[in-house]
Amino acid sequence: MEALSIAAFWLSLGCSALAALTAWAVVIYRPLHVRRLSLATAGGGSWDEARPAVANLRTGVPGIGIRLPRLLSRAVLAALLVSLAARAVATGYAPLTGLWEFTVALAAAVAAFQLVFERKRAAAVDLALQPMVLLLLVVAAALPSRIEPLAPALRSGNILVAHVAVMVTAYGALTVSFAAALLLFLQSSSRRLARLPDARAFDDVGYGAVVIGFPLLTLGIALGAYWASSAWGRYWGWDPKETSSLVTWLAYGVYFHLHSLRGWSGRRSAGVLVLAYGFVLFSYFGVNLWVSGLHSYAGG
Amino acid sequence: MATMQTALHTPALVRIRFVAAEGVRVLANVRLAAAVGAGLALLSLAGILVPQLPEAASANSGATADWLDGQRRSIGPVADWLYRLGFYDIFHSAWFVAGLAILALSIAACTARRLAPTWRNVAHPVKAVPAAFLDASRPGVVCGAAVAPAALEQALRRRRFRVEAWKADGSVWFFADRYPWAQLATFVSHAALVLLMVGALLTHFGGFTSRLFIAEGADQPVFPIDHRPGMNIQLASATARFDPAGRPLDYRSQLAITENGSEVKTCTVTASQPCYYGGYRIRQAFYYPFGADLQVRDLRDGRIAYRDSLALTDSRLAPRLIVSDTTGGVVLDRTLALSGSVLGFDGALLSVPGLSGPLWVGLATGRGDTPELALFESGATPGGLRLSMPLHTAAMAGGLRFEFADLETSPTANADALPAARTDGTPAVPVLQLTGANVSQTSDGGPVTLWLSGIGASAPVSLREGESASVGDFEYTFVRLKPFVGIEVKKDRGEALIWVGSALLVIGLCLTLWVPRRRLWARLGSDGLRITGQAPRLANLRRELESLAGESELAGLSSPKNGSQLGHN
Numbered sequence: 043m044e045a046l047s048i049a050a051f052w053l054s055l056g057c058s059a060l061a062a063l064t065a066w067a068v069v070i071y072r073p074l075h076v077r078r079l080s081l082a083t084a085g086g087g088s089w090d091e092a093r094p095a096v097a098n099l100r101t102g103v104p105g106i107g108i109r110l111p112r113l114l115s116r117a118v119l120a121a122l123l124v125s126l127a128a129r130a131v132a133t134g135y136a137p138l139t140g141l142w143e144f145t146v147a148l149a150a151a152v153a154a155f156q157l158v159f160e161r162k163r164a165a166a167v168d169l170a171l172q173p174m175v176l177l178l179l180v181v182a183a184a185l186p187s188r189i190e191p192l193a194p195a196l197r198s199g200n201i202l203v204a205h206v207a208v209m210v211t212a213y214g215a216l217t218v219s220f221a222a223a224l225l226l227f228l229q230s231s232s233r234r235l236a237r238l239p240d241a242r243a244f245d246d247v248g249y250g251a252v253v254i255g256f257p258l259l260t261l262g263i264a265l266g267a268y269w270a271s272s273a274w275g276r277y278w279g280w281d282p283k284e285t286s287s288l289v290t291w292l293a294y295g296v297y298f299h300l301h302s303l304r305g306w307s308g309r310r311s312a313g314v315l316v317l318a319y320g321f322v323l324f325s326y327f328g329v330n331l332w333v334s335g336l337h338s339y340a341g342g
Numbered sequence: 343m344a345t346m347q348t349a350l351h352t353p354a355l356v357r358i359r360f361v362a363a364e365g366v367r368v369l370a371n372v373r374l375a376a377a378v379g380a381g382l383a384l385l386s387l388a389g390i391l392v393p394q395l396p397e398a399a400s401a402n403s404g405a406t407a408d409w410l411d412g413q414r415r416s417i418g419p420v421a422d423w424l425y426r427l428g429f430y431d432i433f434h435s436a437w438f439v440a441g442l443a444i445l446a447l448s449i450a451a452c453t454a455r456r457l458a459p460t461w462r463n464v465a466h467p468v469k470a471v472p473a474a475f476l477d478a479s480r481p482g483v484v485c486g487a488a489v490a491p492a493a494l495e496q497a498l499r500r501r502r503f504r505v506e507a508w509k510a511d512g513s514v515w516f517f518a519d520r521y522p523w524a525q526l527a528t529f530v531s532h533a534a535l536v537l538l539m540v541g542a543l544l545t546h547f548g549g550f551t552s553r554l555f556i557a558e559g560a561d562q563p564v565f566p567i568d569h570r571p572g573m574n575i576q577l578a579s580a581t582a583r584f585d586p587a588g589r590p591l592d593y594r595s596q597l598a599i600t601e602n603g604s605e606v607k608t609c610t611v612t613a614s615q616p617c618y619y620g621g622y623r624i625r626q627a628f629y630y631p632f633g634a635d636l637q638v639r640d641l642r643d644g645r646i647a648y649r650d651s652l653a654l655t656d657s658r659l660a661p662r663l664i665v666s667d668t669t670g671g672v673v674l675d676r677t678l679a680l681s682g683s684v685l686g687f688d689g690a691l692l693s694v695p696g697l698s699g700p701l702w703v704g705l706a707t708g709r710g711d712t713p714e715l716a717l718f719e720s721g722a723t724p725g726g727l728r729l730s731m732p733l734h735t736a737a738m739a740g741g742l743r744f745e746f747a748d749l750e751t752s753p754t755a756n757a758d759a760l761p762a763a764r765t766d767g768t769p770a771v772p773v774l775q776l777t778g779a780n781v782s783q784t785s786d787g788g789p790v791t792l793w794l795s796g797i798g799a800s801a802p803v804s805l806r807e808g809e810s811a812s813v814g815d816f817e818y819t820f821v822r823l824k825p826f827v828g829i830e831v832k833k834d835r836g837e838a839l840i841w842v843g844s845a846l847l848v849i850g851l852c853l854t855l856w857v858p859r860r861r862l863w864a865r866l867g868s869d870g871l872r873i874t875g876q877a878p879r880l881a882n883l884r885r886e887l888e889s890l891a892g893e894s895e896l897a898g899l900s901s902p903k904n905g906s907q908l909g910h911n
Contacts, residue, residue, distance in 0.1 A: 191585050194593050194613035250880050257851040264844035273614040275625050275830045277840055278542070280433050282390045292383035299376040
């Protein structure tokens, strides 16, 4: 089962690389295609000759170019779920106890949210999410993936699993908000990429993702406090991981408050989102890898 | 009455009311709340990046000074500035406490300003709107087709709207509200934040914590002796499981709780599963395997002069020496307790088979901080055995091969109360040292050995579990290795508030952000249906209104001649 988990992981990484490449290829290819089409019609070509190309423009350029990244992103999610399930069977516990497992689970959460937002007509956010999933999987590939025995403090069942699962899901949603913020900066007010929606749409996607992620982040922190109360004898001890999750929570709280103000939507609130996601990454990787604390066992 | 009115309008009172109103206005400002949140986030970040004074050191000025010296060595005089500014204890600093206080006041002010209008909006909404409002509002949907009032009402009710309809000016007017109470949820989440702060204050100032360090089989009082009631905790057994590589798998302690002499509860605690009794949470804070159950018998009268379990909580380096002869046969393999000191080096006398006299073995630090083992024959004449070996090396001398095989950190403890022979009239300081033991009991340094020094013998006395040795008038028995467990007994008066606050915070946020509240106004007249509404930012209200109008139209379509004529403002 461990071998299956690792094989599925590598498969997901390969699919993710292809998905990221094809998603961007469509964006880059489409303006070229439009230019070629206009040159063809301007050069005396007939409308009948151009008709198939125009049909392609409506449905996607070319049709498979739109569908392929989406198919691949579904394949990524499926492979990651298989990897995590096989890992759970191999270890006998939920695969949420080490940094490799967290990172793979986070990649799966991001891939799942990609599908959610695709259904919410925010598919363009894929352009930033596909490379982020790929980046997470590359990071996971560099982390030790061997199965280690569970530390005694982590053998406490459901609350700990719920805490980590909710945190990973929250971080997945917040990754979508970060991706939307990046695309907002890319689009800016001048709408650099004609195929993509305008900046306002990315502002909405970013806000929508925080609307999902923020309550989950709150629930995750509360569950962590409840678990810490049993395992460590106190619900809060200013451990670096706890503190960094508070910093993240405050950052997104500030985002909500600022976003409601006139003049704070768009680039300014996207800036806050990028900063807040920096805290997510710091909580996720920085604290586990570089700061010692009670969560240090999560570093391996 | 006139006097009272005059008093209420004196300039001083007017000024106070003005200042109070201004204060509330400033505190309720969203920008201020965001700024305070950002400030608290930055201070918290500093709390991660700047080393924080350990809790144990903060209660002791000497320990604080030592810790601060360490910081000075790292970053120089900046350490003093950071200390003065409170950055080494940021979460108890004036900055952080002030930030939390302003945040609490800001929440209170914001609630005070917004609660009444929000409540009015929920309980007494504006139901009848002017026709101009409906005509001008965006998003607004116009449906020119015939829509029956009943069909629109049913469509709204299917969408869980509370609907009111009335006739006026030849039209049927509708007011529909869905989940209006969700607007109040923001107050729940904000109140929850204040509740969490109060809970934290109660934890800080009203909590009780007792930390016990109990040997297996022993018991300890939870409260000071003069405290009522007398609650004791007995550690019936303590077990630890390790995997073959020595990594811990499980720690488990069986406890018996007695109150005023009667057993009131028995329970098992693990590393993550506490036990509860009488509002107290009893948990296993740590497991300490290096305890020795020791017995001393006075040989003069045969009585047991001493019996106790001692935790060996200090540590000392213990080298492992392997001596072999020319054929390769091992003549000695021992981890040594270095109990004496010569020329500033820790050392011990050692008898080696094949050598005429004892060897003095000392541990020194060589070049590059490499540990070196020095050996020389005690009282040796020139030409006697003299060796110096870095760790993991070997050397030949006197026809024997000496190997400095390993260096372990071995647990030690002073045992002042241990009866000991006074050989030279000076008080002995008995010291216990364990070698060959590690947490997981997987050491390859030989079996666990307890070394006793300072009891009157010329060299440390080594005992295995169950062995006895006589020195002077006493017989010392190492009964067995005995684990100790750190037990924490805690009552946290703020914890209940923390859980209530956490639950309210999560519920408040979910209701505020996830409940699809809507408020609609519609007019159904001879010119068709005109409908508009209010919704949170992310809702696609136009699409919802179109869907609603389309459904009402289909349901109420009485005449096929009225085709769909949806439009919008």
